Amino acid sequence: MPIYNKLVRDHIPAVIERAGKTCTTRRLEKSEYIQELKKKSQEELTEYLQASDDESALEELADLLEVIHALAKCHGADIEEVERIRERKAEERGGFGERIFLVEVQDA
Template sequence: MKKTIYDKLVRDKIPKIIEKSGHNPMVYIAEDNEYMGRLYDKLIEEIEEFKENPSSEELADILEVCEAIGTYYGISLNEVKEIKNKKFKERGGFSKKLILKEVIEDG
């Protein structure tokens, strides 16, 4: 019998998918504080995957985790998009690739 340890947050349907493939997943439901820590770990994991393979699929995974974090805190994706758009209008985006090295203050 082969056992592979993952010890990470997975999407809700993953255990059923594993079962359908003839394997036996061992899962539990995390308490809130562990859940949030696992979501942050998952976000870092998904960002690393995107860095290795920049694609729509990997970016969608990042968005899925961000949406789960927002849902936990009662923040809607629509609210986030509105704030994003407001910040874009006021401060711009990142398309100019500007790097701020320093600010010299007079006096």
């Protein structure tokens, strides 16, 4: 019997049951939930970094985005608020579309 001890998507227990298996779950307290979301974000980022094609990369980016949605909610916001902050920062500092790689900064 495999032991996972990890945060899973809400419908995973039902998927397991439909497969004719049983599972044990518990609901996390908020502080545990945030910690597990942070771990999940690292897991999904690692899977994205290991993706070997565009389709797999997009699947992993979607998983990362789902975690970001959940984390925003934990911090009292929604994805629209995160997007507003992203837009403000892009306006002030730019995005990454220009592919600028900073090599060095020298004092004047």
